[in-house]
Amino acid sequence: MPEYQSLYRKYRSQTFADLVGQDASSRALQGAIISGRVAHAYLFSGSRGTGKTSAARLLAKSLNCTGRPRSSAEPCNRCESCLDVMSGSALDLIEIDAASNRGIDDVRDLREKVNLAPARGPYKVYIIDEAHGLTGDAFNALLKTLEEPPPHAVFVLCTTDAQKMPLTVIGRCQHFVFRRHSEEMIIGRLTHIAKAEKVAVDPEAMQLIARTAQGSMRDAVGLLDQLVPLASGPISLEGARSLLGIADPRVLDSLLDHVLGGEAASALDELNRIYAAGGELRQVVRGLMEGCRDRLVAALTKRDQVAARRLSAVLDALLHLDGEVRRHAEPRLLVEATLARLAVEAETTQPTPPAPPAVPTAAPPAVPTAVPTAAPPALRATSAQGGEELRPAVPAPVTGWSEVLEKLNRTVRAAYLDAQPEVDGSMLVLWFRYGFHHKKAQEQSAQLMPHVRAWLGDDVKIDYRLRDTETSKPGPRSASPEDDPFVREIVKRFDGRVTRVKEVSE
Numbered sequence: 266m267p268e269y270q271s272l273y274r275k276y277r278s279q280t281f282a283d284l285v286g287q288d289a290s291s292r293a294l295q296g297a298i299i300s301g302r303v304a305h306a307y308l309f310s311g312s313r314g315t316g317k318t319s320a321a322r323l324l325a326k327s328l329n330c331t332g333r334p335r336s337s338a339e340p341c342n343r344c345e346s347c348l349d350v351m352s353g354s355a356l357d358l359i360e361i362d363a364a365s366n367r368g369i370d371d372v373r374d375l376r377e378k379v380n381l382a383p384a385r386g387p388y389k390v391y392i393i394d395e396a397h398g399l400t401g402d403a404f405n406a407l408l409k410t411l412e413e414p415p416p417h418a419v420f421v422l423c424t425t426d427a428q429k430m431p432l433t434v435i436g437r438c439q440h441f442v443f444r445r446h447s448e449e450m451i452i453g454r455l456t457h458i459a460k461a462e463k464v465a466v467d468p469e470a471m472q473l474i475a476r477t478a479q480g481s482m483r484d485a486v487g488l489l490d491q492l493v494p495l496a497s498g499p500i501s502l503e504g505a506r507s508l509l510g511i512a513d514p515r516v517l518d519s520l521l522d523h524v525l526g527g528e529a530a531s532a533l534d535e536l537n538r539i540y541a542a543g544g545e546l547r548q549v550v551r552g553l554m555e556g557c558r559d560r561l562v563a564a565l566t567k568r569d570q571v572a573a574r575r576l577s578a579v580l581d582a583l584l585h586l587d588g589e590v591r592r593h594a595e596p597r598l599l600v601e602a603t604l605a606r607l608a609v610e611a612e613t614t615q616p617t618p619p620a621p622p623a624v625p626t627a628a629p630p631a632v633p634t635a636v637p638t639a640a641p642p643a644l645r646a647t648s649a650q651g652g653e654e655l656r657p658a659v660p661a662p663v664t665g666w667s668e669v670l671e672k673l674n675r676t677v678r679a680a681y682l683d684a685q686p687e688v689d690g691s692m693l694v695l696w697f698r699y700g701f702h703h704k705k706a707q708e709q710s711a712q713l714m715p716h717v718r719a720w721l722g723d724d725v726k727i728d729y730r731l732r733d734t735e736t737s738k739p740g741p742r743s744a745s746p747e748d749d750p751f752v753r754e755i756v757k758r759f760d761g762r763v764t765r766v767k768e769v770s771e
């Protein structure tokens with residue numbers, strides 16, 4: 266039997282025509298290659314698994330290809346230079362992984378070697394992967410080189426996190442943004458691969474893979490890769506689910522029912538059944554998040570504020586859990602503990618409200634608890650009808666906001682579900698209870714703005730405010746622990762990573 270070559274490698278784009286979904290970047294690069302106006306430094310940024318490294322190698326291959334007609338940017342894939350690039354043995358293509366210490370040494374090293382002429386072709390191409398991982402020193406070394414690059418050098422910095430790159434470096438690069446793939450694009454590519462590999466995949470299974478991949482072509486191809494060698498016949502939806510450890514959405518729905526209904530014991534039973542059936546915990550958490558988000562949208566559409574807040578709090582806890590599950594030593598216990606706690610909270614917060622947030626002696630909850638469904642008389646007197654508001658003196662509800670929400674796509678909308686709008690002249694104030702949402706929402710502002718302008722006029726400004734309540738206090742819950750400057754410094758110094766996070770009560 267021939268050795269199984271991973272689809273991921275086998276189907277790396279070897280021509281620009283084969284690079285899916287990055288038309289703008291691909292066209293611009295080809296134009297530069299054909300006209301001979303290649304920049305000395307490029308920055309390829311964007312979501313993971315979208316073709317940045319592939320495009321960087323393509324650029325390198327084209328530049329040194331000897332069999333390429335002048336009128337085309339496509340590498341011939343037959344000349345010695347092309348073959349060397351494809352086999353990973355090209356001397357004039359230097360790949361540096363900045364995520365490792367080794368990579369950082371390589372960048373320091375680079376300053377001396379970059380001036381040496383290329384071994385074979387006209388260009389020497391440096392691909393610096395995970396470029397945001399470079400240290401300050403390494404960035405400085407790189408910057409010096411970028412300021413006076415020798416004519417034969419081309420740098421391609423690839424990163425999933427351009428925000429962590431110094432502006433001085435970005436300023437020296439021609440910047441291309443690689444887009445997440447749509448489900449249609451992913452399905453198109455997978456169909457092409459399945460056909461070439463002569464494997465039958467049901468359309469529903471294809472859809473499931475595309476959804477699970479969340480815009481990353483690499484993840485999609487990787488998932489198909491897991492399925493092909495294991496499946497003995499055509500890949501069905503059921504087969505794909507069980508092989509990928511994705512639980513039936515109906516089962517997840519019932520798990521979510523138990524959690525929201527305060528039935529902790531049944532929730533744990535259900536979780537154990539899913540686990541025993543091979544359900545992957547990360548997929549379970551993802552599935553719960555999707556279910557929760559759908560219910561939240563439904564609650565908002567029905568203007569059911571009580572349910573919406575409860576769901577928003579649960580969603581926030583699940584988002585946090587999603588981040589933790591990856592690195593926790595005991596992910597199963599973590600998921601169990603979180604779901605049990607959410608269920609217990611649902612049970613205890615539903616009939617009797619907890620104390621109002623103004624009482625300082627109340628212990629800070631580990632996860633945001635549901636907002637009280639009724640407030641004590643003192644607070645109720647000053648709050649809006651129904652006593653559902655936490656803050657005293659709440660202005661009349663803003664009409665038009667839910668219409669704005671409905672115009673956003675699902676991902677963008679999720680960032681704003683927690684927002685409580687107030688309109689003050691030409692100022693829209695959005696109040697957030699959770700740091701995570703507050704940050705996400707600001708990142709998505711460009712998507713929101715046109716709809717807000719259509720609603721409140723062209724001069725409108727948006728003010729993003731974080732509520733100063735217990736649940737939004739900066740602390741371990743407000744952002745990922747890795748974002749903490751102190752943690753970042755430690756991780757950097759020891760070249761380590763965060764493997765486990767333990768919450769310490771105040």
Ligand SMILES: Nc1ncnc2c1ncn2[C@@H]1O[C@H](COP(=O)(O)OP(=O)(O)OP(=O)(O)O)[C@@H](O)[C@H]1O
Pocket residue numbers: 272273274276277278283284285286287311312313314315316317318319320423424425443454482483484486
């Ligand atoms: N645009 C694309 N078209 C076709 N296949 C792609 C594309 N992007 C990614 N792939 C598939 O995913 C694999 C990995 O892609 P690549 O390494 O180029 O992604 P990347 O953007 O550099 O990812 P990362 O951010 O994780 O470094 C490729 O070998 C290929 O199978």
Ligand SMILES: [Mg+2]
Pocket residue numbers: 317318319394423
């Ligand atoms: Mg890459």
Ligand SMILES: [Zn+2]
Pocket residue numbers: 329330331332333340341342343344345346347348
């Ligand atoms: Zn060639």
